[in-house]
Amino acid sequence: MDARFYQTAETTIDIERLAKDLVDAYYSQGYQAQFLGNGDQLLIQFKKGSDLEALIGLQAALSLTMQRNGRGVLVTVGQQKWIDKAAVGAVSFIIPALWPLAITAGLGAIRQSGLAKQIFALLDTFVRQQYPDVQINPNAVPHF
Structure with missing residues (x-):
């Protein structure tokens, strides 16, 4: 889990x-x-792609939670939809006529993995613009 x-x-x-x-x-x-x-x-929920794109493994979706405590805000990325990409890829290898779906599933996985990084980069920018004295720690998760 990214945080x-x-x-x-x-x-x-x-x-x-x-x-x-x-x-x-x-x-x-x-x-x-x-x-x-x-x-x-x-x-916060983000999704890009139609139902057809979800069917062929190209849709990207994730959720982000922001939780305040006395010392700051913890932001975590929720479970991403990896299972649809794995299922599409598996079916494409079982049925040779569907091999092109392995490509779309791979592209969907790349799109999905980059989304969390992009969101955190933009969030870092927004936080620094609004709160220049902020301390950002991508590795430590505080104990509430």
Whole structure:
């Protein structure tokens, strides 16, 4: 599981504003994006690709959670939809006529793995713009 912890010395991070900024940024790139929750914990969902793209393994989707504690905000990436890509790839190897689906499943896996990294990079930028004194630790997960 990918995670980031954002800690500020004096300021409380506005996670609803960060969520809205992420949703707006990815919506403008053709993603379906939404968030729900309250000021202490939010779930943000991203999806790109139609049902047909999901069927052939090209759809990318993930969820992100933001949880506030007294020292900052923990952001984690939820389970990504890897099973659809594996299933499409497996079926394509069993039925030779469907071998091209192995290619689309591979492309979908690449698209999926890059999405979390892209979202974290953009989130890092948004957090630094709004809170220049933030400490970002991509490796440590605080104990609540």
